[in-house]
Amino acid sequence: MSDVRICVDAMGGDEPAEVVLAGIEAALEADRSLTVLVAGPEDVVVPFCESHERAESLVAPDVITMEDDPINAVMTKRKSSIVLGCRAVKKGAADGFFSAGSTGAVTAAGTAYVTPFKADRDGKKTAIxxxxxxxxxxxxxxxxxxxxxxxxxxxxxxxxxxxxxxxxxxxxxxxxxxxxxxxxxxxxxxxxxxxxxxxxxxxxxxxxxxxxxxxxxxxxxxxxxxxxxxxxxxxxxxxxxxxxxxxxFMMDELKAGMTANLKGKVAALLMRDMLRALKxxxxxxxKGGAILLGLRGVVMIGHGATSAEAVKNGTLACAEAVRGGLVERVRESMGLEA
Missing domain, CATH: 3.40.718.10 (Isopropylmalate Dehydrogenase)
Structure with a gap:
């Protein structure tokens, strides 16, 4: 596999930063050609990166929360992990960016800093x-x-x-x-x-x-x-x-039905592996997260209530999108100039 550098937002999501860092650690173990640029406050990212090979710190003192107005936060918190992560992609310091933070803020920052492709509309170049x-x-x-x-x-x-x-x-x-x-x-x-x-x-x-x-x-x-x-x-x-x-709802109802009596508990035991796979x-x-298509770089957004496994898979999926040339394929699908 080719070497890829992915920036990951250590402050993204509802879980503590330790959950994100555990996911980054797992991604580094799974992909030996991966380098992760870890964006977040100094006391969070520097100790982690000092103790992990192929992890580099991107100190971001500001934090955009789920409660912040997305556009206003991107404009005012310019040293946040989300903004600096998107700027790293724009500058070529990272090949892609993954965050489980505010969807609105990542979308706004990606649009502002990674920038979308432009297409002709009514004789003018307009951002898609x-x-x-x-x-x-x-x-x-x-x-x-x-x-x-x-x-x-x-x-x-x-x-x-x-x-x-x-x-x-x-x-x-x-x-x-x-x-x-x-x-x-x-x-x-x-x-x-x-x-x-x-x-x-x-x-x-x-x-x-x-x-x-x-x-x-x-x-x-x-x-x-x-x-x-x-x-x-x-x-x-x-x-x-x-x-x-x-x-x-279906999973909760199934769980309730299978724990209501002895017969249900026996059935749950027999179906344990299938139920785990379904969950x-x-x-x-x-899958790790969703991707913002149409930008001049790979930007992926994870679910706010994310897990270490989701961070791992989101980081790896981001790297694979880079290796697969997804951005170029998207540009070609719309017949746009580079």
């Missing part, structure tokens, strides 16, 4: 909207790419075309899907279904998105009927949280 993307497990045993998952609540039809192009590039580059199929999230599969906005997106996507399969419904996010599901960030975030909530699959730890 970065798209928050991840792959969710489906009933066919594979993964379905979903974008946008929350970065852009309000978009225009051409933004949806870009999301679709970038999502297809992700499916091809990261998941190895040849000629991925792309669905437009709507309230029915028929072409005439959907809101006025969705109906305005349909013809543009049909013309400009290779593999466009028409409208798809919410159930198709987990059915595996299409490889990529495209929506605006408002709908995408609601759909994602609904899926996560339903999965948690791991639904938790998201195996």
């Amino acid at each position: 909207r970065p798209c928050l993307t991840n792959a969710l497990p489906n009933r066919r045993g594979g993964l379905t790419v979903m974008c946008d998952m929350g970065a852009n609540p309000d978009v225009e039809p051409w933004d949806m075309v870009r999301f679709a192009q970038m999502g297809a590039a992700y499916a091809s580059c990261v998941l190895g899907v040849d000629e991925p199929s792309v669905g437009l999230l709507s309230n029915g599969t028929e072409e005439h279904k959907g809101s006025v906005f969705t109906q305005s997106c349909y013809p543009l996507m049909a013309e400009h998105v290779p593999g466009f399969a028409g409208n798809c419904e919410g159930g198709d996010i987990t059915s595996g009927s299409v490889d990529v599901v495209v929506c605006n960030g408002f709908d995408g975030n609601i759909a994602l949280k609904s899926i996560e909530g339903a999965a948690k 791991h699959k639904l938790s998201g730890d195996a």
Whole structure:
């Protein structure tokens, strides 16, 4: 494997910094070609980096919390781990950035410092909207790419075309899907279904998105009927949280049923390995996080309630996206100049 340097936000997430550091340590052990630039307060990152090979400190005295207004925090806390991490990618000091911190702040900092690609629109070069993307497990045993998952609540039809192009590039580059199929999230599969906005997106996507399969419904996010599901960030975030909530409800109900009596406890014992595998699959730890597509560098965002395992996998996934040339593949998918 080629050498890669990934910057990781030691202060990202709801858990203490020690959890993030444990994840970084595990990532370094798993990938001997990986160097991690650890961003955070001096008393957190310097002792860790001094005791670990291939770990370098990036001292960031400011911390952006989940309670901070994202845009204001990025503008005022310019020595935060999130801002300095994105600036490290911009300057070439790091090949990618991973944070389990505020999604809004990472999106704002990535847009401001890593910067998005630009496309021609009405005779002018206009920055495209970065798209928050991840792959969710489906009933066919594979993964379905979903974008946008929350970065852009309000978009225009051409933004949806870009999301679709970038999502297809992700499916091809990261998941190895040849000629991925792309669905437009709507309230029915028929072409005439959907809101006025969705109906305005349909013809543009049909013309400009290779593999466009028409409208798809919410159930198709987990059915595996299409490889990529495209929506605006408002709908995408609601759909994602609904899926996560339903999965948690089912796991809680299953656990309650299996601990209610002796018969249930015996069944739980027999099904222990299967239940653990299901919990791991639904938790998201195996994937590590979502990626902001459309930037001139790799920026990944982990779940706030992250674990050491999720930090490890997010850091490794960030490195693999760099090695796989994902940024270049995304640029090519939209036909943009370098």
